[in-house]
Each structure stands twice: as C-alpha cells, then as structure tokens.
Amino acid sequence: MDRVRILDPRILGTTSNRLIAPEAPARLAAELTGAELVSVERRGKFMWMPLHTGARAAAAPPVPAGARAEPRPARALSVHLGMSGQFRVHDAADPVHRHTRAILDLERPGRERLELRFVDQRIFGHLGIDDLVESHGTPAPRAASHIALDPLDPRYDPEHTARRIQAKRTGMKPALLDQTFVSGIGNIYADEALFAARVHPLAPTRTTRISRIRAALAAAAAVMRDSLAQGGTSFDALYVHVNGESGYFERSLQVYGRAGLPCLRCGTAIERLVIGGRSSHVCPRCQRQPRSR
DNA sequence: ATTTTGTCCTGCGAGC
DNA sequence: TGCTCGCAGGACAAAA
Numbered sequence: 001m002d003r004v005r006i007l008d009p010r011i012l013g014t015t016s017n018r019l020i021a022p023e024a025p026a027r028l029a030a031e032l033t034g035a036e037l038v039s040v041e042r043r044g045k046f047m048w049m050p051l052h053t054g055a056r057a058a059a060a061p062p063v064p065a066g067a068r069a070e071p072r073p074a075r076a077l078s079v080h081l082g083m084s085g086q087f088r089v090h091d092a093a094d095p096v097h098r099h100t101r102a103i104l105d106l107e108r109p110g111r112e113r114l115e116l117r118f119v120d121q122r123i124f125g126h127l128g129i130d131d132l133v134e135s136h137g138t139p140a141p142r143a144a145s146h147i148a149l150d151p152l153d154p155r156y157d158p159e160h161t162a163r164r165i166q167a168k169r170t171g172m173k174p175a176l177l178d179q180t181f182v183s184g185i186g187n188i189y190a191d192e193a194l195f196a197a198r199v200h201p202l203a204p205t206r207t208t209r210i211s212r213i214r215a216a217l218a219a220a221a222a223v224m225r226d227s228l229a230q231g232g233t234s235f236d237a238l239y240v241h242v243n244g245e246s247g248y249f250e251r252s253l254q255v256y257g258r259a260g261l262p263c264l265r266c267g268t269a270i271e272r273l274v275i276g277g278r279s280s281h282v283c284p285r286c287q288r289q290p291r292s293r
Numbered sequence: 294a295t296t297t298t299g300t301c302c303t304g305c306g307a308g309c
Numbered sequence: 310t311g312c313t314c315g316c317a318g319g320a321c322a323a324a325a
Contacts, residue, residue: 010301010302013301018300018301082301082302083302084302084303099303120302121302121303121304122301122302122303122304123301123302123303124301124302124303168295168296169295169296170296174296174297276297276298277297277298277299
C-alpha cells in the first residue's frame with residue numbers, strides 16, 4: 001500500500017468511540033503505508049485484511065520452497081461496513097464519489113495500480129487497525145473476536161448454534177440477529193429465513209422446538225447462498241459490487257417490504273410488526289403467532 | 294445478570 | 310416551494 005487518504009475522519013470512529021483524535025488519520029496512514037495486503041477475511045459485516053509488514057521483496061533474501069515467506073500477521077486493516085459501507089475498485093482517474101471516506105492506493109507488482117475506495121453514505125461503517133487475536137479457532141480483529149462464524153463459513157456448526165439459541169430467553173428474530181450466535185444475518189435475511197421456515201419472529205426461543213430452530217438457521221443459510229449467487233440485495237445504488245454493479249436478490253424477496261401485499265404462498269396479507277425498533281414482515285397464516293405476547 | 298432501548302448518520306419521501 | 314418528520318440499517322453502551 002502506497003498512499004492512504006482519509007477524506008472524512010469520522011470513518012475512523014466506532015459506535016463506542018466517536019471521538020476522533022486529530023492525529024488519527026496520519027497514524028492510520030503511517031501504519032498502512034508500505035504494508036502488504038495479501039488476503040481478505042470476513043465474518044458477518046466485519047472484514048479485515050491482515051497486514052504483512054515484513055521486509056519487502058526487493059530487500060528480502062530468497063525464501064526456500066515450503067518455508068513461510070512471512071511471519072503470521074499480528075495486525076490487520078479492520079473494517080466494518082456498517083449499513084451503507086462498501087469498497088469500490090477504481091482507477092485513479094475515475095471521479096470520486098461524494099460519499100467516499102477513504103482512498104487506499106494499491107501498487108501491484110507487474111500490474112497497474114488501483115485505488116480501493118471506501119464509500120459510506122451514512123458513516124455507520126468503520127476503518128481502523130486492530131490486533132489479531134484467536135477467535136473461533138482463527139485469527140480475528142479484537143473488535144470482532146466475539147462475533148460468531150457466519151453460516152457460509154466451513155467451520156460453522158448449526159447444531160451448536162441452534163442449542164445456544166434455544167438456551168437464550170428471547171424471540172426467534174432477535175436471536176437470528178444476535179451476531180454472537182451466528183453472524184451475517186441482517187434484518188432482511190432474518191425476515192426471509194423465518195418466512196421460509198414458517199417460524200414467527202416473536203416465537204420464544206425457549207419453547208420453540210429445536211427442529212424449528214434448525215430449520216430457521218438452514219433457511220438463513222439458504223437465503224444467504226441464493227442472494228450471493230444473485231449478487232446480493234440492491235435496493236438502490238448503496239448496495240452494489242466493487243465494480244458498481246447491482247445485485248438482483250431484491251426481486252427474490254418473499255416477505256421483506258411486502259406489507260399489505262398477498263403472501264406468495266397462501267395469499268394472506270403480509271403484516272408489518274415492529275420488533276426491537278426494526279420492522280418485521282410476517283405472514284400471519286404461514287407463521288403462526290406465538291400464544292403469549 | 295441478562296435483556297431492552299437509544300444512539301450514531303444521511304438521504305429520501307410523505308405530509309403540511 | 311420549503312419545511313419537518315419518520316424511516317432505513319448494525320453494533321453496542323447505557324439503562325432497565
């Protein structure tokens with residue numbers, strides 16, 4: 001990484017720390033400049049790129065075949081996408097979108113350089129440097145170490161997740177949204193998963209049969225896989241690929257945003273509930289109301 | 294101790 | 310036309 005520009009220092013803040021030290025942008029730039037990004041890891045909406053800061057290729061002696069070329073990175077560029085954050089890949093000559101908060105210049109050996117631009121309209125996102133610590137058997141930024149694996153992770157254990165959810169005293173939708181159980185399920189995919197599994201969002205986890213919890217988790221994984229295959233859910237230009245292209249999953253949504261419209265399975269009008277300050281979409285016939293409220 | 298609520302932020306559309 | 314209001318979303322400190 002060559003040059004780092006922080007266009008809006010607020011992107012360096014987090015939910016718990018909105019105070020941005022005046023020297024924070026320069027500190028981040030200094031740590032990133034010269035570091036090598038060799039991989040991108042992800043867990044839910046947390047994303048990180050371990051920083052290889054060892055000797056540069058030009059100065060380093062040849063590494064014997066089979067030996068580790070670099071020590072295991074101790075730090076990472078740590079990113080949370082918030083709700084509207086996204087990385088976009090650009091040429092330096094491309095016009096800079098007004099919501100661009102940071103620009104990382106990447107030099108690539110033998111290829112033309114490019115810019116990785118962090119665009120985030122609502123600034124719920126975050127950019128920073130964080131220590132890598134052991135979490136769920138793999139290194140993860142300290143700030144994300146409590147975040148569970150997501151359903152698309154090969155190490156994800158749905159049975160364990162289902163049991164943990166059942167042990168918690170809450171509703172099925174809040175449980176799916178709780179990133180310490182399973183990550184990557186947001187408001188939209190939670191509604192879709194519960195509809196697919198015919199589970200009511202307010203169904204108490206303690207009294208919901210484990211098979212129903214398993215079904216909801218399996219449905220969430222399926223929804224995420226399907227969505228990914230279609231490029232994600234693009235309501236508008238906020239939710240696009242690194243190249244700016246939209247996803248098409250919005251066309252596949254079964255309940256989310258369909259309040260008042262007929263259920264695609266039974267024709268009953270979809271209802272909109274507010275759960276924890278977030279809207280929930282539910283078919284009152286397909287997803288039986290829990291007995292107590 | 295555990296669960297719920299409010300806050301951070303911008304842009305857009307509805308209503309006046 | 311121009312304003313205010315409510316809403317959207319994820320994470321987590323603060324309150325209950």
